[in-house]
Amino acid sequence: MTQHRRPAGPSKRRSGRTRALLSLAAVGVLATGMSVKGTFAFWTDSATAATGSFSAGTLDITVNGQLAGQANNGGSTTVASLTLGSMVPGESIAATFPVANNGSVPLTYNLTGTGSGGLAVTNGMQYSVTFGGTATNTGSAATGNRAGSCGAVATDTNTTLLTSTASTFATARALAAGASDTVCVVARLSSQAPNALQGLSGTASLVFDSKQVGA
Amino acid sequence: MRRLRELLLWAGAALGLLAIAAGLAVTFLGFGFLIFRSGSMSPEIPTGGIALSRSVDAADIEPGDVVSVTAANGERVTHRVVSTTLRGDEASLVLQGDANTTPDAEVYVVRSVERVVASAPFGGYVVAHLLTPPGLVALVCLSLVLYLSGPARDEDDDERDDDRHHHHDHTGEGAGARGRGDDLAAPHEPGGRHRGARRASVVALVAATLLGSTSATLASFTDAGTAATSTFQATSIATPAAPSVAQTSALNQAATVTWSATPVGPNGLTASSYDVLRYTAATGGTAAVLCAGNTSRTCVDSASPGLLETYYYAVRARYGTSWVAEGARQSYQPSLVAPVFSNNQPSSGTVVANDLRAALNCTGSAPACGTVSPIGATVTYSFTRVAKRGAECWTGALWATVCTGPVSTNATVTGTTWSLPGIEDNAWPSGDNDRGTYTLKVTATNTFGSSSQTITVTIL
Structure with missing residues (x-):
């Protein structure tokens, strides 16, 4: 700044204006000099930094019609149909529930599951998840052959054991705003269930971890 | 009106200086600005916030820092560091927005990041609006208006302005010192408006500076919904009743x-x-x-x-x-009973020796055998004949005219099977001298009693 003022000394009347002009010039030089590289960046950025790009939207995933609203972010809801009592090894049940994008922006979600309880051990409760299937349940408790299917009858090999370590069922499934997925879950007690699992119980948590897509 | 202009001029001047300082900081010290386009770092930094950031090396990143990185999709993401793992001069960062329930899916590998030094709400809206072409034009217009409105007033103030400069000249100070004097005197002098106007025009620099160094940052939202299953209950086998x-x-x-x-x-x-x-x-x-x-x-x-x-x-x-x-x-505990014979052979009767031997079916061609129950009985035998040579005794291997030893000798018992020692050819011979009456008596004995069976065979 000092440099810019120096020439203004002799002519007092013009000094303010000259220095102002010089400053303006300096400003201009500085500005353009600094943003020469950023010029394209600027125009490119201006598109993204424009008013409209502020995300006033909401991200909200609902599970089984529950957990709507930001207040329920990270919440949990119990799917009542996913239950089975008096299970013997090899029995399974299938049920469906919707997962929906209740927000205003598209999202992608990952689905991971963890098991808990006495059946969340090797050869304990195992699960499969398919999307868009129809749940069919056959058999009876009296004959010990209850079997659920989401298209294919559950077996030890097409279901995944869930323990306290998370297992991934799906990654990056996209849901547009307002769209929903039908999640079909088969829960099965392994036919290899060890003797120690008699009389034990277990549950599973299926976590739909959603993330905003793009801006 | 004048006060308002004063205010604008000084505000502009202050902003101008700030802008220059910021410009230098950006250019030489690695500072930058971040505009927050979404609210995943709220409430600390809400949507539309602006933050001053400074570039730091990977080694200097610590958990808890708010840092800005470029995600794989090219979007800039500014989140809080959950953990950092340094390898060489690269750090692997796990980030999570304050408003998010889970960390970002992506692990960012960086050599350096923009660390947020300070932040202010709403600043991002202001800057983002100013950075649009219309905003810039408006800014330049404002500056020009302030600048052009300055000289009109200057006419009145020139005398005093000149006087002041003369005064300073008399003191023999150099141009540089006089310049400094201007700055010091400015707040008290109406002539300061020259510089006020000039500085106000510097406002344009704010935009230009921020423009060159501002990054819009995306703080993407996440939401985790959990579907908990109801209970799965394994049944159990009842305890079997005692049989x-x-x-x-x-x-x-x-x-x-x-x-x-x-x-x-x-x-x-x-x-x-x-x-x-x-x-x-x-x-x-x-x-x-x-x-x-x-x-x-x-x-x-x-x-x-x-x-x-x-x-x-x-x-x-x-x-x-x-x-x-x-x-x-x-x-x-079984009801223990005295032993009983069954299936003994040969049968009593009159028979030709050859036929008798042919009918025998004893293990090891034993002369006689049978079953005795229950297991564990002791079986003794007495085997005699009366033929041409008179009474003879079976020794266990042959017929002898003189019977030596006890009359009863133990038979061989294996499990529930007893058998007579010797072989059938010797015990049931077919010579002329061997025709006669053969008498075999077997007796089975255990703790609870004994039973006997006698087989009488006449060999023709």
């Missing part, structure tokens, strides 16, 4: 074990198969497994307890490959 154990027959001390079906769960399901376990003690001990995988719920033991011995039987119900349930033990 019924009965002696197989009066002559067979072995046990026949029977039992009722064992329920599995409350819905009428029963065990799919059973094992029978035989112990030699009421509790503990190691079991012998009988009739493994039985489904008829009846099992005959092949062994039976010896004298003064008790067996204990339990049922083990099975379901599937692995589920088992063992029931209570049932003790068993």
Whole structure:
């Protein structure tokens, strides 16, 4: 700044204006000099930094019609149909529930599951998840052959054991705003269930971890 | 009006200086600005916030820092550091927005990041609006208006302005010193408006500076919804009842074990198969497994307890490959009886020696054999004949005219089978001298008594 003022000394009347002009010039030089590289960046950025790009939207995933609203972010809801009592090894049940994008922006979600309880051990409760299937349940408790299917009858090999370590069922499934997925879950007690699992119980948590897509 | 202009001029001047400082900081010290386009770092930095950031090396990143990185999709993301793992001069960062429930899916590998030094809400809206072409034009117009409105007032103030400069000149200070004097005097001098206007025009620099160094940052939202299953309950095999154990027959001390079906769960399901376990003690001990995988719920033991011995039987119900349930033990002691012969050969009667031998079917071509129950009996025999040479005795190998030793000799007993020593060709010869009457008497004895059977054969 000092440099810019120096020439203004002799002519007092013009000094303010000259220095102002010089400053303006300096400003201009500085500005353009600094943003020469950023010029394209600027125009490119201006598109993204424009008013409209502020995300006033909401991200909200609902599970089984529950957990709507930001207040329920990270919440949990119990799917009542996913239950089975008096299970013997090899029995399974299938049920469906919707997962929906209740927000205003598209999202992608990952689905991971963890098991808990006495059946969340090797050869304990195992699960499969398919999307868009129809749940069919056959058999009876009296004959010990209850079997659920989401298209294919559950077996030890097409279901995944869930323990306290998370297992991934799906990654990056996209849901547009307002769209929903039908999640079909088969829960099965392994036919290899060890003797120690008699009389034990277990549950599973299926976590739909959603993330905003793009801006 | 004048006050307002003063205010604007000074505000502009201050902003201008700030802008220059910021410009220098950006250019030489690695500072930058971040505009927050979404609210995942709220409430600390809401949507539309602006933050001052400074570039730091990977090694200087610490958990808890708010840093800005470029995600794989090219978007700039500004989140809080959850963990950092340094390898060489690269750090692997796990970031999570304050408003997010889970960390970002992506692990960012960086050599340096923009660390947020300070932040202010709403600043991002202002800057973002100013950075649009219309915003810039408006800014330049504002600056020009302030600048052009300045000289009109200047006419009145020139005298004083000149005087001041003369005064300073008289003191013999240099141009540089005078310049400094201007700055110091400015707040008190109306002539400061020259510089005010000039500085106000510097406002344009704010935009230009921020423009060159501002990054819009995306703080993407996440939301985790959890579907919890209801309870899955494994059922269990009921404890099997103690089985019924009965002696197989009066002559067979072995046990026949029977039992009722064992329920599995409350819905009428029963065990799919059973094992029978035989112990030699009421509790503990190691079991012998009988009739493994039985489904008829009846099992005959092949062994039976010896004298003064008790067996204990339990049922083990099975379901599937692995589920088992063992029931209570049932003790068993057979009703012990005196031994009884059966199936003895040869039969009494009159027969040609060749036919007799042909009919015999004893192991090892024994002269006589049979079955004696229960197991454990001692069998003795007396085998004599009266032929041409008179009375003779079987020695166990041949016929002798002089009977030596005890009249009764032990037969060979294996399990429940007894047999006479010797071979049938010698005991039942077919010579002329051998025709006569043969008498075999076998006696089986155990603790509870004895029984005998006599076989009389006339050889023609």
